[in-house]
Amino acid sequence: xxxxxxxxxxxxxxxxxxxxxxxxxxxxxxxxxxxxxxxxxxxxxxxxxxxxxxxxxxxxxxxxxxxxxxxxxxxxxxxxxxxxxxxxxxxxxxxxxxxxxxxxxxxxxxxxxxxxxxxxxxxxxxxxxxxxxxxxxxxxxxxxxxxxxxxxxxxxxxxxxxxxxxxxxxxxxxxxxxxxxxxxxxxxxxxxxxxxxxxxxxxxxxxxxxxxxxxxxxxxxxxxxxxxxxxxxxxxxxxxxxxxxxxxxxxxxxxxxxxxxxxxxxxxxxxxxxxxxxxxxxxxxxxxxxxxxxxxxxxxxxxxxxxxxxxxxxxxxxxxxxxxxxxxxxxxxxxxxxxxxxxxxxxxxxxxxxxx
Amino acid sequence: xxxxxxxxxxxxxxxxxxxxxxxxxxxxxxxxxxxxxxxxxxxxxxxxxxxxxxxxxxxxxxxxxxxxxxxxxxxxxxxxxxxxxxxxxxxxxxxxxxxxxxxxxxxxxxxxxxxxxxxxxxxxxxxxxxxxxxxxxxxxxxxxxxxxxxxx
Numbered sequence: 001x002x003x004x005x006x007x008x009x010x011x012x013x014x015x016x017x018x019x020x021x022x023x024x025x026x027x028x029x030x031x032x033x034x035x036x037x038x039x040x041x042x043x044x045x046x047x048x049x050x051x052x053x054x055x056x057x058x059x060x061x062x063x064x065x066x067x068x069x070x071x072x073x074x075x076x077x078x079x080x081x082x083x084x085x086x087x088x089x090x091x092x093x094x095x096x097x098x099x100x101x102x103x104x105x106x107x108x109x110x111x112x113x114x115x116x117x118x119x120x121x122x123x124x125x126x127x128x129x130x131x132x133x134x135x136x137x138x139x140x141x142x143x144x145x146x147x148x149x150x151x152x153x154x155x156x157x158x159x160x161x162x163x164x165x166x167x168x169x170x171x172x173x174x175x176x177x178x179x180x181x182x183x184x185x186x187x188x189x190x191x192x193x194x195x196x197x198x199x200x201x202x203x204x205x206x207x208x209x210x211x212x213x214x215x216x217x218x219x220x221x222x223x224x225x226x227x228x229x230x231x232x233x234x235x236x237x238x239x240x241x242x243x244x245x246x247x248x249x250x251x252x253x254x255x256x257x258x259x260x261x262x263x264x265x266x267x268x269x270x271x272x273x274x275x276x277x278x279x280x281x282x283x284x285x286x287x288x289x290x291x292x293x294x295x296x297x298x299x300x301x302x303x304x305x306x307x308x309x310x311x312x313x314x315x316x317x318x319x320x321x322x323x324x325x326x327x328x329x330x331x332x333x334x335x336x337x338x339x340x341x342x343x344x345x346x347x348x349x350x351x352x353x354x355x356x
Numbered sequence: 357x358x359x360x361x362x363x364x365x366x367x368x369x370x371x372x373x374x375x376x377x378x379x380x381x382x383x384x385x386x387x388x389x390x391x392x393x394x395x396x397x398x399x400x401x402x403x404x405x406x407x408x409x410x411x412x413x414x415x416x417x418x419x420x421x422x423x424x425x426x427x428x429x430x431x432x433x434x435x436x437x438x439x440x441x442x443x444x445x446x447x448x449x450x451x452x453x454x455x456x457x458x459x460x461x462x463x464x465x466x467x468x469x470x471x472x473x474x475x476x477x478x479x480x481x482x483x484x485x486x487x488x489x490x491x492x493x494x495x496x497x498x499x500x501x502x503x504x505x506x507x508x
Contacts, residue, residue, distance in 0.1 A: 019451070019454075021454075022450060022451075022454060022466075025462070025466045026466045026469045026470050026473075027470070027473075029466060029467060029470040030470050030473055030474060031474070033506050034473055034474050034475070036503045036506035037476070037477065037478060037481075037506055038473060038478070038481065039499070039503075040478045040491065040496060040499040040500075041478045041481050041482055041487060041489075042482070042487050042488065042489065042490055042491070043490045043491065044490075045487075129503075130503075
């Protein structure tokens with residue numbers, strides 16, 4: 001038996017080189033931290049793991065297993081919850097800046113900003129590889145700017161809507177865009193609509209923000225969208241929505257969650273056609289027993305799960321199985337009012353550009 | 357009947373396996389052969405797979421056919437035991453699953469091997485999988501300097 005075993009193992013090593021597809025298939029399933037270790041196993045593995053094809057393949061796997069990350073105000077770390085696994089990730093600075101904010105999570109990156117005295121610093125951070133990039137200086141803004149990131153498989157564009165310090169008209173906004181391909185900012189011109197906040201959804205290379213209604217600036221009235229080609233447009237909301245609205249990405253579709261507190265339920269609307277006309281259809285309308293426990297201060301989604309964040313507790317609704325569960329580790333987040341995002345680990349360099 | 361209900365497979369070392377057609381159809385490679393030629397009572401050679409590995413692959417195919425109605429937990433327990441094998445067996449199995457094109461089996465084994473890499477040092481991975489270290493001492497030191505945090 002020992003002889004047989006020996007022959008087989010020898011074949012294994014020799015064939016590792018030939019069976020690149022199988023090796024890629026196996027290694028793509030590993031967390032980035034394990035891959036950084038695997039890079040120093042052999043020259044062949046190192047070459048493979050560094051190749052653009054592998055980086056893409058790993059990202060595809062990672063998207064199948066997203067986690068939720070939570071940005072806690074006043075704390076020097078993020079919290080990552082993936083099923084039953086809980087992890088603390090230290091922020092990439094020694095001393096956390098006072099006005100530090102987390103804007104979004106995409107392709108394994110986290111976008112952090114710091115707005116102080118009209119200056120606005122923007123950082124792209126890959127927590128899995130611990131790489132950090134400070135974007136070039138932005139135009140001074142009188143008020144905190146709004147941000148959205150559109151991205152494709154190997155590129156991203158950051159849109160920044162700001163209030164130019166050099167212009168005196170109240171409410172005058174301009175947009176500038178940072179492209180990961182050019183590595184620089186470019187002015188796009190003035191904009192007539194601006195997002196309610198930097199909270200946005202990015203699907204199919206397009207950013208979507210909620211914008212205020214004309215009659216009542218405190219509620220959302222429509223959606224502002226911009227794509228990688230810098231085409232802006234607005235999309236109207238369904239007529240029967242409540243004041244408590246959240247935009248989310250559910251299984252790659254732009255979706256709207258409208259919570260009706262009086263009726264103890266939420267409606268899930270999905271936009272069917274992005275490009276021509278906005279056609280919303282109500283995918284489901286579900287009872288929300290959790291509303292008896294408390295107030296929902298934020299909603300975020302990943303794949304087919306919606307996370308409803310209450311002050312004391314966190315609940316996940318699965319739209320496939322139509323079931324509720326309480327988030328594991330939710331007690332760690334009690335009364336912390338974090339901002340949450342869906343996160344997928346990646347090996348992408350912060351320049352965001354691979355194989356081009 | 358236009359097709360036979362039994363199919364005969366011949367391993368690389370000449371052993372014959374007579375199995376239900378439905379079992380064999382889980383392999384896309386065999387499915388294509390059957391669709392193309394529809395051999396009646398013919399023997400389909402499987403030149404890349406030896407008898408020991410083929411019998412193990414067929415054990416998987418039979419289980420996954422018969423127990424289609426078993427609930428998920430029973431299934432995953434069986435799968436877990438199935439891949440609780442030595443490295444050389446997993447290697448032979450994945451090569452066979454790849455050749456015979458049985459995607460769920462490929463998935464199962466890839467998951468298993470990936471789990472064996474997780475949390476291991478480069479030395480341990482090389483030892484388990486018998487991979488030669490072709491880096492110089494200087495290169496190794498350099499990696500530790502650059503991404504030393506990952507090794508902790």
